[in-house]
Amino acid sequence: VDGAFGLWASVASGRAALVDGFGNADSWATDAHKWLNVPYDSGLAFVREPAALRAAMSQSAAYYIAGEQREPMYYTPETSRRARGVEVWAALRSLGRQGLADLVERTCQHAARFALGLREAGFEVLNDVVLNQVLVSFGSDELTRRVIAEVQRDGTCWCGGTVWHGRAAMRISVSSWATTAEDVEQSLEAIVRVARGVAS
Structure with a gap:
């Protein structure tokens, strides 16, 4: 489901019916930079099967060091990036x-x-x-x-x-x-x- 704006309707009781059934999808995406008013490159993706996302996004290179912990670079198109989640967390935390x-x-x-x-x-x-x-x-x-x-x-x-x-x-x-x-x-x-x- 591409819910760039639409998924945010789920938080407003008078508009939640607009997104009825979206929970049946395998994946959802939305933009935090729109209604959350955070920096432009703050997109969110939710997937039912994390392994499928990892398979789609994983890259390999000889210089990558395999670790025991979850590596964010295996779940996005970028192998390095700024901590976009900080602004999203702050907006959600301050708004409630x-x-x-x-x-x-x-x-x-x-x-x-x-x-x-x-x-x-x-x-x-x-x-x-x-x-x-x-x-x-x-x-x-x-x-x-x-x-x-x-x-x-x-x-x-x-x-x-x-x-x-x-x-x-x-x-x-x-x-x-x-x-x-x-x-x-x-x-x-x-x-x-x-x-x-x-x-x-």
Whole structure:
């Protein structure tokens, strides 16, 4: 299961049903750098059969020293790396289960506010906004791309572009613990202002 964002829904009681059945998978992966707000290269993988992961990732070299303890280099693509787990542990420890649930729920509510505001302004929200992602079209693909570029140039907020079912879309992803309702309103105002300016 690729649960980059989605697996974190399991901590928020109102959204846990979105991941029903994921426990039946043989492996799961998620990104800690998104909702946990830790450094970018902090991915997590969980496997039912650790031996299968070791078989897939193990490398051998004459200079490797075999030890009796579990060697992390046999479970990742890298043979050496920084201690990424420290930031993940610190984030989980400081937030706690309820704090993480609150963070997930709050950012999902911010995304819902973006979707509502953009719909009310007359723009098309392309996805069902069930988590923290909003995909919006401003009309044609060309117009949507121009709006994205101008919003980025404006600098009030940053939204990227994507393609959804063959259509260009602005991708609004709300995951920062620091995002406030005021930030969302200011960003909405900027997106609507810029989009209307581009369209005129």
